[in-house]
Amino acid sequence: MRAFLPERAVLHEEEDTRPYECDGLTAYRQLPMVVALPETEEQVRRVLQACAALRVPVVPRGAGTGLSGGALPPGDGVLLSMAKFMRVLRVDARGRVAVVQPGVRNAAISEAAAPFGLYYAPDPSSQIACTIGGNVAENSGGVHCLKYGLTVHNVLRVRGFTADGEPITLGSEAPDAPGYDLLALAIGSEGMLAVVTEVTVKLLPRPQSARVIMASFDDVQTAGNAVAGIIAAGIIPAGLEMMDRPATHAVEQFVGAGYDLEAAAILLCESDGTPEEVEDEIVRVKSVLERSGAARMTVSRDEAERLRFWSGRKAAFPAVGRISPDYYCMDGTIPRKRLGEVLAFIGRLEAKYGLRCPNVFHAGDGNLHPLILFDANSPEELHRTEQFAAEVLEKCIEVGGTITGEHGVGVEKINQMCVQFRPDELELFMAVKRAFDPQGLLNPGKAVPTLARCAEFGRMHVHGGALPHPELPRF
Amino acid sequence: MSLEHFQERIREAAGRRGALRLRGGGTKDFYGNAPRGELLDTRTYAGIVSYEPTELVITARCGTPLAEIDKVLEQHRQMLAFEPPHFGAGATFGGCIAAGLSGPRRAAAGALRDFVLGVKLVDGRARALSFGGQVMKNVAGYDLSRLVAGSLGTLALIAEASVKVLPAPACETTLQLAASQDEALDHMNRWAGQPLPVSATAWSDGLLRVRLSGAAAGVRSAAQKIGGTTLEDADAFWTGIREQRDAFFRDDEPLWRLALPSTCPPLALAGRQLIEWGGGLRWLKSSADPRDAARRAGGHATRFRGPPASGGAFTPLEPVLSRLHRELKAAFDPAGVLNPGRLFPEL
Numbered sequence: 025m026r027a028f029l030p031e032r033a034v035l036h037e038e039e040d041t042r043p044y045e046c047d048g049l050t051a052y053r054q055l056p057m058v059v060a061l062p063e064t065e066e067q068v069r070r071v072l073q074a075c076a077a078l079r080v081p082v083v084p085r086g087a088g089t090g091l092s093g094g095a096l097p098p099g100d101g102v103l104l105s106m107a108k109f110m111r112v113l114r115v116d117a118r119g120r121v122a123v124v125q126p127g128v129r130n131a132a133i134s135e136a137a138a139p140f141g142l143y144y145a146p147d148p149s150s151q152i153a154c155t156i157g158g159n160v161a162e163n164s165g166g167v168h169c170l171k172y173g174l175t176v177h178n179v180l181r182v183r184g185f186t187a188d189g190e191p192i193t194l195g196s197e198a199p200d201a202p203g204y205d206l207l208a209l210a211i212g213s214e215g216m217l218a219v220v221t222e223v224t225v226k227l228l229p230r231p232q233s234a235r236v237i238m239a240s241f242d243d244v245q246t247a248g249n250a251v252a253g254i255i256a257a258g259i260i261p262a263g264l265e266m267m268d269r270p271a272t273h274a275v276e277q278f279v280g281a282g283y284d285l286e287a288a289a290i291l292l293c294e295s296d297g298t299p300e301e302v303e304d305e306i307v308r309v310k311s312v313l314e315r316s317g318a319a320r321m322t323v324s325r326d327e328a329e330r331l332r333f334w335s336g337r338k339a340a341f342p343a344v345g346r347i348s349p350d351y352y353c354m355d356g357t358i359p360r361k362r363l364g365e366v367l368a369f370i371g372r373l374e375a376k377y378g379l380r381c382p383n384v385f386h387a388g389d390g391n392l393h394p395l396i397l398f399d400a401n402s403p404e405e406l407h408r409t410e411q412f413a414a415e416v417l418e419k420c421i422e423v424g425g426t427i428t429g430e431h432g433v434g435v436e437k438i439n440q441m442c443v444q445f446r447p448d449e450l451e452l453f454m455a456v457k458r459a460f461d462p463q464g465l466l467n468p469g470k471a472v473p474t475l476a477r478c479a480e481f482g483r484m485h486v487h488g489g490a491l492p493h494p495e496l497p498r499f
Numbered sequence: 500m501s502l503e504h505f506q507e508r509i510r511e512a513a514g515r516r517g518a519l520r521l522r523g524g525g526t527k528d529f530y531g532n533a534p535r536g537e538l539l540d541t542r543t544y545a546g547i548v549s550y551e552p553t554e555l556v557i558t559a560r561c562g563t564p565l566a567e568i569d570k571v572l573e574q575h576r577q578m579l580a581f582e583p584p585h586f587g588a589g590a591t592f593g594g595c596i597a598a599g600l601s602g603p604r605r606a607a608a609g610a611l612r613d614f615v616l617g618v619k620l621v622d623g624r625a626r627a628l629s630f631g632g633q634v635m636k637n638v639a640g641y642d643l644s645r646l647v648a649g650s651l652g653t654l655a656l657i658a659e660a661s662v663k664v665l666p667a668p669a670c671e672t673t674l675q676l677a678a679s680q681d682e683a684l685d686h687m688n689r690w691a692g693q694p695l696p697v698s699a700t701a702w703s704d705g706l707l708r709v710r711l712s713g714a715a716a717g718v719r720s721a722a723q724k725i726g727g728t729t730l731e732d733a734d735a736f737w738t739g740i741r742e743q744r745d746a747f748f749r750d751d752e753p754l755w756r757l758a759l760p761s762t763c764p765p766l767a768l769a770g771r772q773l774i775e776w777g778g779g780l781r782w783l784k785s786s787a788d789p790r791d792a793a794r795r796a797g798g799h800a801t802r803f804r805g806p807p808a809s810g811g812a813f814t815p816l817e818p819v820l821s822r823l824h825r826e827l828k829a830a831f832d833p834a835g836v837l838n839p840g841r842l843f844p845e846l
Contacts (some may be wrong), residue, residue, distance in 0.1 A: 118688055119762040119817065163638050173634065174644070179615050195640055196796035198758040199605065199779040202813045203824055208645035212638045229694045258576055258666030286549035298694060300716035311700050357634040361556055368700035388527045389635040389767065437639070444639055452830065453640050459826035472640065472657075 025060055025102075033108075035059040047088040047095040048150075052435055056097030063108045063183075065221045067190035070190035072219065076104055082187070083466050084215045086127065086158030089150040092434030094214045094470055098441045101465075106157050109221065111135045118229045121180060123199060125219050130164075133225060139170065142227035145172035148430070149338065156223050163212030165430035167263045167295065167337070168294075170388035174229070174430070176211040179303060182223035187219075187461035193345025197224060209456070214432055215467040217460040228345065231296035232261065235306055236330050238288030240317040243266055245364035245401075247289040250316035251387045252291065252360060257312050259305060262387030263294035265337050268367070271344070271382035272336070278343035281336025282318055282329075291318075292333055301380050308431070340384045341395070348380070348397035352409050356420030357429035360390045369419050370394055377412045379405070390428035392420070418443055433471040441471075502545070502627055503617075505656055508539050510625035511833040521561060521652040523837055524589025527598050528802050529566035531651050531812050531841045541593050544658060551632070552577055556616060556633045558661040561593025568592055571662055578759070580608035580665040584741050596660045599649020602741040603699035603710070606691070606776040608763075612648040614663045615682040620647065620655035623832025633661045646827075652838040653846050655833040668698070673733035674725055678707040680765045682772070688762055697720045701740050703747050703773040710737060740775065741802075745774045747782070753805025755783040759798035790812055790814050811844050 025034045035041055036058045057080075062068045075082045081101030086097055088207040096105040109125035112132065116122070117140035122133055130151040147166035148154055154164070158275040162181060163175045172178070181195035187448035195207035210217055247266055254261065267275070267290055271285040283290055291313070297411045306323060313321060324330035336343075344351050358366050367383060374381050380397045394416055398409040417427045417440050427433070429438040441450065453472045457464065473481075502704055509634075511517050520534030530536060552575040559568060566587050568797030572578055580603030583595045596618070601610045617631030620643075631637055631644035647654050678686060681704035690697050690709070698712035711718045722729075730736060739745035748754065752770065759766075761778035770785025783789055783800075788808060793800035802808040816824060828835070828846045840846065 060823075074509065114764070117724075119760060120688075120692055127724070145697060163642070165636055170635065173609065173613065176642070177609060186819070186823075187732075192819050193821075196758070196798060197760040199776055200610065200649075200758050202799045203816055203820065204802070205645055206820070206823065207610055208642050208648075214644055217641075229692055232694055255555060256553045256665075259670065297713075298717050298720060300720055301714050304716045306713045352779050357636045359551075359556075359633060361551065385665060388634075391636050424632060425634050425638040426632055426639050428639050429634070430638060432638055441639060446628075449628050449630065449640070452622065452626075452628060452643070454642070455830035456827065459823060459830050460518065470580055489781065 025074060029060060029062060029067055033063070035061070038489065044085065044088070044097055044105070045218050047085070047090045048090055049434065049436055051092045051094040052096050054097050054099050056103035057100055059103045059105055063106045066218060068104070068221055069105060069185055069189040069191070070103065070287050072185050072187060075465060076188045076463065079463060079465065081465050083467050084157070085218050086161070086179050087129070087153050087154035089154040090158060090162060090432060091355070091438040092428070092432040094432050094434035094467070094472070096435050098468065101336050104219065106155070109157070113222070115140065117142065120411055121198065121224055121385055122227055122446040123222065123224045124156055126160070126223055127155050130154050130156055130159055134323040134326050134482035135418045136325060137227045141230055144178065144225050144229050146175050148179050152393070156225065157220050159209055160220055160223055161213065161215045165389070165391070166384065167265060170264060171260050174368060176208055178226050179207070179211060179223060180226055180477065182207065182210060182220045183222040184218045187463065187466045191421060195224070210425070214434065214471040216457055216471055217466065219466070231262070233302050234294055234296035234330060235302055236263070236292055236294040236324045237290045237309055237313065238308065238322045238333050239293065239313045240282070240284040240320040241289045241291070241317065242287070242319050244289040246317045247291055248312055248360070250291060250318060250417070251363070253311060253312045253316045255332070257406050259308060259312070260307065261293045261305070261388065262296040263292065264291070264444050265292045266385040266387040267340065268383045270380060271340055273340050274347050274382055275336040275343040278346055279335050279339045281332055283336055287319065289309055292337055313406070337384065341439045344382055344395045346396065349398040350398050352396040352398065354392065354394045354396070354413055354416055355428045355431040356417055356422050357391045358425035359387065360387070362423040363387070363390070366392065366423060368417060370416060373412050373415055377408045379408060379412055389429065390425065402420060414440070435470055438471065438477070438483045441473050442481065447478070448477050450478070501502070502621065502658055504538070504543065505658060506625040506627060509621055509623065509656065509836060511750045512537070512836045513623060513625065516834050517836065519836050520655055520838050521597070523591030523594035524564070524587060525588045526585060526587030527594055530598060532844065533807065533839055534838065536839065539656070541656065548659060554633065555635070555664055556661055557664055558633060558659065559592045559661050563590060563592040565590040565592055565595050572666070577664045578667045579614070579662065580604055581611045581614055583611060584649060584743070586742060587725060590613065592660065593657050594834055596648050596657050597650065603701065603737050603775060606700070606779060607698045612645045614646050615648045616663055617661040618644045618647055618657055619659035621658055622655040623834055623836045627764070628655070631661070633674060634790045639776060649805065651842045653828060655836040655837065669791045670715040670718045671698070671712045671733070672718055672722055673708055673710045673730040673736065674722060675676060675730045676707045676709070676727035677705060678702065679705065681819045683707040684762070684765065684778045685775060690725070691761070691777045695724065699737060699777050700777055701773065703771070718841060730782045747784070750784060752784040753786055755785060756801045756803040757781040757783060757791050757798060759791045759793060759796050760817065761795045763798070766796060768792060815841065816843065
């Protein structure tokens with residue numbers, strides 16, 4: 025690699041490779057054999073070709089903010105950092121697309137588009153740091169995805185290489201491309217199918233105005249029913265979030281968002297659009313919430329108050345980090361109607377395991393983020409946390425949901441994949457992987473468990489750990 | 500009839516390396532390359548499995564008539580937001596997902612594949628498989644649900660699918676403006692860059708129609724901004740576009756479907772054109788093959804209706820993508836049982 029990469033772009037001394045030993049899931053650490061930092065597509069191609077020839081594993085990495093260990097390095101391979109691909113190549117205001125390199129931060133796309141009144145809609149909580157390449161790998165969501173969709177709905181085209189270093193372009197600036205939808209297949213594939221070197225995203229006109237309603241409820245079930253009520257009324261809010269009392273208490277001490285601390289749960293419901301549309305929708309949402317038994321409601325009067333209401337939600341993870349030495353964040357998605365049942369189940373597990381578990385919840389999409397509080401210095405407590413989390417994830421599967429809504433499987437939830445999918449289904453995933461990467465060199469051992477692994481681990485789970493990047497807001 | 504029936508038929512055909520032609524109502528027989536193989540009628544496996552309006556999801560078996568789904572959704576003031584064409588009274592839900600076609604609302608709401616949440620499949624090895632589910636967000640495993648959407652039955656029989664549905668707009672109005680093709684493309688692209696509730700556009704023969712959908716207040720203020728005259732009987736107009744019953748589609752010339760970047764300037768092609776999707780979709784009535792021109796413009800063209808075109812109905816793939824298609828086909832259907840040749844001659 026020294027023959028074709030710039031100086032200082034091949035790292036192998038421990039002091040240089042140490043920063044790459046983990047991503048956002050710090051419970052798993054592994055020093056990579058080598059870190060490569062290419063700057064051009066041609067260099068990426070040559071790294072991949074060299075690794076394919078030598079049968080050396082390659083793990084691509086963006087900003088390393090992922091929460092499931094998807095960028096955990098290979099001890100016997102190359103960590104391929106895309107950090108130097110940080111240019112916005114083109115913003116086409118008339119066509120409403122931006123062409124960017126994969127190391128561009130999510131928020132930087134909207135910043136580049138802002139002068140044209142446009143923005144990139146998916147807003148994962150780590151958006152000030154996470155990169156679009158990582159978003160493509162994880163199919164990242166955010167708080168606005170009920171209305172504006174996930175990464176897969178907002179990326180038009182990716183360019184990159186297969187494991188063999190063959191160039192591929194998936195998708196198009198046209199509405200579709202001939203043949204199978206390989207773009208949809210690649211998005212969310214956790215770096216297992218290809219390495220992305222260029223991403224074309226869709227830009228949307230920025231809404232003229234937005235307001236948020238904060239509604240208080242005396243119990244979580246009533247709040248859950250209110251969410252269903254809003255949707256039954258034909259309203260798709262821009263954001264619809266729920267927090268329970270332990271979560272509001274944690275954040276109120278931390279940021280002073282002005283939350284109702286008496287409430288068993290609060291809902292934040294945002295409307296955006298033209299001023300007329302927002303007024304109209306706020307009136308309708310308020311009336312639904314009143315009928316649904318909201319105890320109190322406050323509508324943001326101005327942009328400052330709107331941002332203050334959101335600040336608490338966005339600070340939920342670090343706020344919880346202040347009241348406990350460690351916390352474990354889950355990411356299950358469930359049908360909304362099962363919310364009350366699942367929250368009651370989590371309440372019973374709190375008693376069973378003797379651990380507290382505040383809940384924040386993308387209520388609109390049914391995506392739960394229970395946060396189990398524990399102390400990682402106590403191996404026994406870590407073990408209880410793992411058991412607790414495993415029961416929650418399996419409950420999500422049982423009620424018709426999934427083990428991961430937006431954080432990915434990575435190494436973290438790989439054993440639960442054995443619960444969610446049957447052997448035939450896992451085998452087809454592996455056949456799809458082989459179609460793109462016959463030698464199995466791209467991000468091996470992640471996302472899809474081998475049948476042998478499922479047999480060996482059965483229903484045993486091996487996750488745990490706290491989040492780094494405490495400065496990032498986490499949804 | 501049960502899923503096992505499909506499994507038996509596929510197992511039997513795979514055993515003798517025969518071909519099966521998966522077919523619902525047969526309303527899209529014209530689409531893609533000529534179907535071949537023994538008929539496997541998917542209408543025997545029908546019915547809405549679950550629909551709860553507050554979950555914004557409907558799950559139905561492949562043989563369910565698309566009209567039945569539309570009707571049930573309408574009763575709850577919801578809709579398939581990708582507005583799929585039926586192309587005939589017998590259209591089925593499974594055929595709709597397998598064809599992957601979207602209608603006038605595509606540019607505003609998204610394509611069919613954007614709404615697919617989960618599928619139950621029978622693959623070419625006769626295995627019953629389930630991917631995705633009924634929840635809005637799900638990143639466990641590769642997104643095979645979206646992969647099979649639009650695959651024309653060449654990867655698996657789509658036995659059941661769950662799709663996201665959306666509330667029907669409270670208010671809808673269509674405006675009509677006189678415009679050249681240049682002016683129409685300019686309007687469409689400028690409107691799409693502004694926060695306007697445009698839900699469909701169509702231009703042909705010097706007339707641009709634009710549909711606005713949403714809350715009454717928003718539609719009213721947008722209508723004032725856009726101008727033009729209100730189109731009477733707008734629903735019939737948009738159904739005519741979606742179902743290709745509009746006067747534009749009524750002649751014997753072959754019909755080409757061009758998918759292009761929306762800002763692509765008017766293509767100088769022989770024949771008449773109708774433009775939809777904010778400029779991204781252009782229908783061409785012509786006996787000349789526009790595929791090279793479409794590719795040069797950054798898109799692709801499909802022979803949508805008419806006698807077979809050389810090289811197949813779709814724009815042929817580049818070598819690496821073609822190889823990936825063959826490998827994926829082999830992963831799902833190693834014996835080549837399912838709708839062989841329908842998408843590409845080599846698959």
